[in-house]
Every structure is written in structure tokens, then in C-alpha cells.
Amino acid sequence: MDIKLNLQNISKAVNGKLLLNHVSFAVPEGRIVAIIGPSGAGKSTLLSLINRLQDPTGGAIYLDGTNIQTLDVFALRRRVGMVFQQPALFPGTVASNIAFGPHLSGHELTRPVAEFLREVGLAEEFAKRDASRLSGGEQQRVALARALANNPEVLLLDEPTSALDLGAAHQVEDLITQVCKHHGLTAMWVSHDLEQAQRVSDRTVLMVSGRKIEEGNTASFFAQPKTEIAQAFLAGEIGVSKLQGE
DSSP states (O other): OOEEEEEEEEEEEETTEEEEEEEEEEEETTOEEEEEOSTTSSHHHHHHHHTTSSOOSEEEEEETTEEGGGSOHHHHHHHEEEEOSSOOOOSSBHHHHHHHHHHHTTOOOSSOHHHHHHHTTOOGGGGGSBGGGSOHHHHHHHHHHHHHTTOOSEEEEESTTTTSOHHHHHHHHHHHHHHHHHHTOEEEEEOSOHHHHHHHOSEEEEEETTEEEEEEEHHHHHHSOOSHHHHHHHTTOSOGGGGGTO
16 A cells, blocks of 8 residues: 655654654555544644644655655645635635635646535535635535645645534535545544544544554554553543653
């Protein structure tokens, strides 16, 4: 199986505080990897390094075997799209939001806006709507369409459904998994919802206090976690950090 992303000994420190501590794992091509862990584990920080919203203070990240710090940042972000918890759409129409990424890097859309809208379950007439007047679920669909407009190879998903009501969350979750499968996308999906992580992912990585604790096939990880910390986390026990001697 080909490796799409390879994280090697990634560390990140901010103002003397170590947010990530020598994190290493590989992401197979065409697979969805769930990143789980308690608040403050470094999950979102990790995603932000992969499309260079930040850079690590140690280690290296490789995309198809190439260190991402050697790539033009705009070229990298066309290849590695990101969908956040809050859609953060720009002022203007839905169509202008979808076209933003390609236009920013001097490219044209490869398909009509209407096709991207259909792909995320929105009618063609949404193109002319004011993005700020959409529902939360509609905005998240537009954010996904905006990411897809760059024809990415990788999607980074930072709790993309956690700000939505239950019905919209399940719809967006299903949509993302269908899109990933249809396009053969590699994805890293940060989620606080353990049931969601089980539903959407092929592999799971558990992070606690900036460290990778355990990783593996999702079904095996949830059925029989190998480490004491993973067992405690999945059982919902409080005080996981104490198991690390902190």
C-alpha cells in the first residue's frame, strides 16, 4: 500500500510549551485516518502543520515522499485541502467562495460551480446566494465544495460536523465519506466523537498531551486497544494524564 503522508518525529513548541512531542505515523493513500484524543492533545495543531498554517519546530512531513517545506505553499494547499469546524466562508456569493482557492493561485475552476454544488448536495441556484445567509449545514457543504475546487489529493478535516445539529452532522458526515470514496482521497479527520471515528475511518490514531499513544486499524483499535492509556480513554475514565506519569 502506498503512503501518501509520512510524519516523522514531529514536534511543535509555542512560547516554550511543547504542543506536539515527536509524533510519527504514516497515512496510506486513499484511506481515512481518524485522529482522536482529549482536548489539548494537539490534534488540530497537527493538522495545521500539514498544509503549513504553521511549521513544526522539529521533524518533517512528507507528501508522496517530498518534504512539504520544499513545496510552494500555494501548490501544497491545492493538493492538501482543509475543512474546519467553523466554515469561515468569505463575504460574497457561494460561487465566489468556491472559486476563491483556484483564483488565489492564478487558476480557473476545472468544472462549473454547479457541478461542485451538486457534488455536495446543493442545488445550482445556491451559486448566487449570499454565503453568510446559509444554514450551518449548508455553509459546511460550501466549505467542502471550496476545498474540492482545488482538486486536492488530501483532505484535512478538523471536527467538520461538531458545530452542526445532529441531523445536519450525519448528513455532512455521510457526504464527506462519499466524496472521499468517489475521488479516492486520502483524509485525516479529527473528531471528538468516538462513534463517528469508528464509522468514518480505516485507521485511528490516539493522541494524548501532544504524544501519539497508539495507532492501528480502526476496528481492531476500538475492539482491543493495546495500551493502558487507550483502554482508559475509550472507557471514558478521567485522569488519563496520570497514566503517563505527568
